[in-house]
Amino acid sequence: MRTADVIGNAARNAFRSRLRTTLTVLSLFVGAFTLTLTTALGAGVNEYVATQVATVSTGDALLVAPAVASETTEGPTPFEADGRQQATQPNPLGSGTLLNAADLETMRGLDGVDLVEPVRMITLDWVAADGADEDARFELDINPSSSLGRSDLVAGDQLDNGTDAAQVVLQEDYVAALGFDDAESAIGETVELGYTDAAQAEQTIEAEVAGIARTSLFAAGAGTNESLTDAVTEAQAIPGQPEAYVLAVAHLDGTGPDGAVTDQDVDDVKALLADADLTGQTVEDQLGVIQTVINGIIGVLSAFSVIALLAASFGIVNTLLMSVQERTREIGLMKAMGMSDGRVFSLFSLEAVVIGFLGSAIGAAVAIGLGTVISSALAAGPLADLPGLTILLFDPVNVLLVIVVIMLVAFLSGVLPARRAARQDPIDSLRYE
Incomplete structure (x- = not known):
């Protein structure tokens, strides 16, 4: 029997008992579905973290x-x-x-x-468009990591620490609130910043909007350049107290x-x-802790997928053992007609692989379809404040790897039944009732 014939017969024989095969495929489906989602979750989160690191640090x-x-x-x-x-x-x-x-x-x-470069903590009370009324002021938090000099910008440029002009990078939320049409129109405009000095007196300072930043892991507040930081620090410094830095x-x-x-x-x-x-x-060191926690959670979820696959593997063993028993006389006839032990082994092993492919492919396809919908819904809802985050990232290589792994599990599960079929004596098999 040619190799093509063995493969074709294996595919057809896999569905001789449709109910039994369908139940086995469904058990593999659960493992493939869960494993595809967990790998996509890990890929999505890690890709977002890597992008954020590249944004703020070289x-x-x-x-x-x-x-x-x-x-x-x-x-x-x-x-x-x-x-x-x-x-x-x-x-x-x-x-x-x-x-x-x-x-x-x-x-x-x-x-x-x-x-x-020392990182100095300054406190700004509010921000307002230049010349705006008191009721158009908005609270403003400062992100000390802006000293790194890089932000994930929507528009504009990074802060210039070499200029004497005070500059600020605002978050997207402030664009409409301050009366700007869009992020581009805010660039180069002047805003008024209010703060309290060391004598608890209210002070103001004007600053140029250098850029508009996306909300991200590192954009927890506005960014200020050295000129603005120096001016506010000097005003808020307590006389006689030495400078200290976070x-x-x-x-x-x-x-x-x-x-x-x-x-x-x-x-x-x-x-x-x-x-x-x-x-x-480094920034990578700090995020390494976050990634370790994320990978640990994903590992636990993947463990449940592995348990489901182990349970499914016993289903494959049971399905093929019953198939071998039901086809004992057929096996004897094939061997009596000259079919080698290796061909018989390949026939039953390929049946297991066919079952594994169907379960894994269907599970991966459903996971991709449902996961894409979930990811889009989360991006437009709870995760809207983290633009650029694709919570479920389906990498074709990872999906293919899941399918191959499950097919390998199915093949290994089919080894015992296939060996039993290959070792049967043709005379005894033909006499089997």
Whole structure:
């Protein structure tokens, strides 16, 4: 029997008992459906995170903060007049203390560090269009990570830290609220910012709108350039109190091709920072924790898919064992007519593969159809504030991999029945009643 004939017979024989085969296909369908959705969820979230990282970081900067104390001492901590100040709340790197001027000088003296920019926290009370009435003012939060100098922009340019003019990057929500027709029309316009100085007096400052940013993982507030930050910081500084900083951004010198910063460069600077009782993280490091949690959740969901596939594999074994028993005389006749053991084994193994293909292909197709609808609904509803996020991203390679894996599971499940069929004695099989 030719290979093409074996494949054709296997496809036809798979449906000799339609009800039994259909139930087995449905059990594989559940596993394929769930596994396709979980892989799409992982691909969608990880792709969004990677896009956000690329938006705000080129991998050549470290966020630096005091190291988190790993040892505890008995009794109260001794006071040091020149020591670090305590933060009102932990910074994004988990430290409860602030950087001081000595820390900045230490960072600037480290090998591999090109530039150190302190991140200063300023508080703005409101923003309004230039000349607007008091009832047209809106609260405004400042994103300290704007010191990185990059935002996920809808329109305009990144903040210019080399200019003396005060600049601000606003979020999309403020465009219509401030009376602008669209994001493009807001670029270059002047807005008025209100804040409270150290004497608790209300002050205002004008700033140019440099850009309009999308809402994202990092755009938790407006961005300000150094000129605006310096002006507000000076007004809000308490006389006689030394400056302290939540974080600092250390830009690195690269030793790679064309001055690119390599992983080794980052690791070397991290080690030097640790020796100075400081800790440094890239944006990728910070999001690595988020990705680990996400991958853990997806792993748990995938485990349920694997359990469903294991249950389905027993169904395949049962289906083919019953098929072998029902076709005992047919197997004996085929072997008596010269069909080899290998051909018999291939015939029953391919039946298992056909069942696996049907279950996986139907499950993947339904998952893609239903998942696309769900993803679109979420993007227009609960996830509308995260533009660019496709919560279920169906990568053709991942879908194909799911189908191949399930077909492999089906093939392995069919090995035992196929071997039993191949080892049958033709004389005994022909006598089987």
